[in-house]
Amino acid sequence: MNAAGELKIVFTGPMGAGKTTAITAISDTPPVSTEVANNDQQAFAKASTTVALDFGQLALSDGTVVRLYGTPGQERFAFMWEILGRGAMGVILLIDANSPNALNDLEHYTRTFRGISPGQPFVVGIGRLHDAADDALAPFRERLATHGIVVPIFSVDVRKHEDTQLLIATVMAILEARMPEPEHGHA
Amino acid sequence: MTAPAASQARTSRNIALLKPARDNEDLVEHALQLFDSMLWVFRGTTRSDWTLSPPADADVVVVHQAEASDRVNALRSQGKLIVVLSTQRAAQAADEHTLVYPFPATQVMSLLEQLDEHLDGVRVEKAPTASPAAIATNQNTWSFVDAVRTVRAARNPGIWLSVEDSHGPVLWVRGDGARYQCSAATQAALRLGQLSGSPLVMERIATPRAGLLNGPGDELLWHCAYHASNSYAPWLNESTTYRLRYWPDLGQLRIGDDLTTTSQLRVIAALDALPSSPRMLLKRARVAREHAIRTLNALSACGFIEVVEAAAPTAQRTQFQAAKPQSGFRQLFRNLRRHLQRRSGR
Ligand SMILES: Nc1nc2c(ncn2[C@@H]2O[C@H](COP(=O)(O)OP(=O)(O)OP(=O)(O)O)[C@@H](O)[C@H]2O)c(=O)[nH]1
Ligand SMILES: [Mg+2]
Numbered sequence: 001m002n003a004a005g006e007l008k009i010v011f012t013g014p015m016g017a018g019k020t021t022a023i024t025a026i027s028d029t030p031p032v033s034t035e036v037a038n039n040d041q042q043a044f045a046k047a048s049t050t051v052a053l054d055f056g057q058l059a060l061s062d063g064t065v066v067r068l069y070g071t072p073g074q075e076r077f078a079f080m081w082e083i084l085g086r087g088a089m090g091v092i093l094l095i096d097a098n099s100p101n102a103l104n105d106l107e108h109y110t111r112t113f114r115g116i117s118p119g120q121p122f123v124v125g126i127g128r129l130h131d132a133a134d135d136a137l138a139p140f141r142e143r144l145a146t147h148g149i150v151v152p153i154f155s156v157d158v159r160k161h162e163d164t165q166l167l168i169a170t171v172m173a174i175l176e177a178r179m180p181e182p183e184h185g186h187a
Numbered sequence: 188m189t190a191p192a193a194s195q196a197r198t199s200r201n202i203a204l205l206k207p208a209r210d211n212e213d214l215v216e217h218a219l220q221l222f223d224s225m226l227w228v229f230r231g232t233t234r235s236d237w238t239l240s241p242p243a244d245a246d247v248v249v250v251h252q253a254e255a256s257d258r259v260n261a262l263r264s265q266g267k268l269i270v271v272l273s274t275q276r277a278a279q280a281a282d283e284h285t286l287v288y289p290f291p292a293t294q295v296m297s298l299l300e301q302l303d304e305h306l307d308g309v310r311v312e313k314a315p316t317a318s319p320a321a322i323a324t325n326q327n328t329w330s331f332v333d334a335v336r337t338v339r340a341a342r343n344p345g346i347w348l349s350v351e352d353s354h355g356p357v358l359w360v361r362g363d364g365a366r367y368q369c370s371a372a373t374q375a376a377l378r379l380g381q382l383s384g385s386p387l388v389m390e391r392i393a394t395p396r397a398g399l400l401n402g403p404g405d406e407l408l409w410h411c412a413y414h415a416s417n418s419y420a421p422w423l424n425e426s427t428t429y430r431l432r433y434w435p436d437l438g439q440l441r442i443g444d445d446l447t448t449t450s451q452l453r454v455i456a457a458l459d460a461l462p463s464s465p466r467m468l469l470k471r472a473r474v475a476r477e478h479a480i481r482t483l484n485a486l487s488a489c490g491f492i493e494v495v496e497a498a499a500p501t502a503q504r505t506q507f508q509a510a511k512p513q514s515g516f517r518q519l520f521r522n523l524r525r526h527l528q529r530r531s532g533r
Contacts, residue, residue: 008510058527060526064512066519087510089509118507135405137436150434152455154434154438161530162531165527166437169449169527170437172520172523173449173455175520176520177456177459177461177471
């Protein structure tokens with residue numbers, strides 16, 4: 001498998017953020033995940049976690065296939081981020097707002113991926129936000145702003161197809177905006 | 188028992204808005220309205236109470252810069268303080284009593300406090316005139332948006348305002364504009380730009396009704412501004428360069444219609460890639476003119492974009508290597524959008 005040569009979108013984020021869920025919501029075929037019993041209950045209390053990676057795909061009518069990868073959530077697999085992210089059309093970072101580490105996770109993942117490939121479309125989805133706050137996304141925006149980083153940050157529930165679709169549509173819009181010249185025909 | 192506090196008796200100031208004798212451009216009307224709604228929203232937050240009055244009874248008279256100078260001089264000679272509204276975009280404020288449209292609410296508030304202090308020196312006791320109970324906010328399509336913007340600038344979370352149409356209250360805005368409340372039906376109308384055909388009036392109230400949806404203020408302002416007009420908001424300039432400060436939360440603001448969302452995403456992404464004037468953006472964003480204008484209106488109303496003061500910005504595109512689809516990215520994206528839409532209809 002030539003991971004850098006294929007059309008792909010990568011979902012990343014810490015354990016339990018919703019990567020498997022997002023790929024399940026959008027993939028044509030049920031994702032191939034390598035779920036195992038979670039023996040790191042300390043990091044996140046859930047029954048199973050993804051080792052290696054999640055893999056789904058979108059098979060388009062003209063035969064083109066867009067692959068969807070989810071990076072493993074456990075920190076000890078962080079070496080795979082760069083391999084998976086390389087050549088991807090975009091990286092979608094998912095963060096669980098309820099996690100006590102949410103802001104640090106956001107900063108860590110964003111700076112790592114921006115460091116690997118600064119021009120790559122990068123979109124953040126924040127799940128499980130409490131809407132009662134006046135501007136619930138403000139702390140997330142501000143944390144990245146202190147590093148001079150402005151990226152799309154959306155409140156999402158990736159269990160919903162439309163929300164995951166929005167994240168992918170944003171990756172496409174960013175790529176389109178960077179294309180120097182219009183091709184023949186129009187949208 | 189303590190003695191009645193003298194500070195509880197608030198001073199009342201009279202202020203007049205002088206319409207130009209000759210009927211000028213819409214912008215003059217709009218500037219006066221904006222000042223009017225700001226006055227109203229500031230009630231209770233300024234040191235003194237400011238009440239609209241005829242020029243003859245006023246401590247302060249607000250005039251347009253085109254006002255005849257003999258009329259202005261006559262008012263000055265009667266001891267009235269003059270505030271000048273300028274609608275020339277390039278105009279420099281001639282002095283601290285000149286407001287260049289679109290003047291920010293904070294500037295008006297500090298000007299009022301300054302005038303107030305000045306009047307303390309020259310004050311003659313006057314009977315307070317009846318204050319207007321409410322402001323009608325739909326004299327033009329932007330006045331409701333302006334009213335909400337003013338509420339946000341006033342930052343008064345201790346009060347609530349009700350917004351009424353001819354049938355009664357339809358929604359409630361907190362005095363800092365950061366929250367609003369309404370029924371599910373009103374929210375649906377708001378998102379589709381069908382809030383009300385009849386005049387909307389804002390009025391100060393104690394608390395909203397119970398059992399309403401509670402949403403963030405950005406949502407109210409975004410949808411109102413998006414639907415206000417298919418031409419530019421009065422404060423936007425076609426040839427001024429704007430940059431994206433941050434992305435709006437489309438997870439919350441999108442209305443679930445793919446065409447609208449795609450257009451909004453393209454406009455925002457185009458601005459994010461490169462600061463642009465609206466005129467340039469219309470060429471770059473590859474969306475229908477109306478969609479681009481509406482999205483810019485909403486972005487600017489909510490403060491997501493700002494004017495770039497410096498000279499022409501340089502391209503900020505950073506290259507990265509993505510695998511290239513055989514038929515090109517645009518074709519790929521057309522297919523991918525169609526694919527996802529079909530599947531969302533399942
Ligand atoms: N409320 C809410 N729950 C979510 C959301 N996304 C995921 N979940 C739930 O969170 C749990 C964990 O989601 P997963 O998709 O397994 O998370 P993951 O990122 O794949 O986690 P690892 O594989 O362990 O790295 C599941 O029970 C999901 O149903 C969301 O946006 N909102
Ligand atoms: Mg997983």
